[in-house]
Amino acid sequence: NAGVTQTPKFQVLKTGQSMTLQCAQDMNHEYMSWYRQDPGMGLRLIHYSVGAGITDQGEVPNGYNVSRSTTEDFPLRLLSAAPSQTSVYFCASSQGSKYLTFGAGSRLTVL
């Protein structure tokens, strides 16, 4: 039982490049979400999903795209990376909203 798996753990991009952060969970959780964590800012919600085929925007969605074609996977796409997107990204899942399980994080640097 792996929980929530994020890949890659580290990534360096150049401004304007695109990439996808992968998130997979094996707990059959309905809810999945993406957060970014910046120094002094706490965790901020980017996008979330309440089930396959259903996504919604969080607090800071601009520059990011998501889709949820299966229960297990919830990839986060950066369309055209900017230095302001340098951050640590966390994927989380839960059955109901009570007990979030977070992944180990993906550290992204945009030059």
Next chain:
Amino acid sequence: KNQVEQSPQSLIILEGKNCTLQCNYTVSPFSNLRWYKQDTGRGPVSLTIMTFSENTKSNGRYTATLDADTKQSSLHITASQLSDSASYICVVSLNYGGSQGNLIFGKGTKLSVKP
């Protein structure tokens, strides 16, 4: 505006000592309050979750309290260990049903336990 404020921002204590972290919130309608522990370079891990009717909950050496009237919560760590060095995050859930879009995160308290 829904907000969660934590204090202090950072704290240094000696191994074996007790400490208390604070969380004040202005969130309505309130559903539940959670405390998470986040080790450096790792994702947050849930410590406790309390609903409106609960005013204390323990998880080993961690004890969380909730005063829904004053909208304050505290996390008390007893007999601290070096492994308690981490950031502790307070999260309040809005009562809009089950959705991860209804969580308000505090900025965390960074605890350092020194030998």
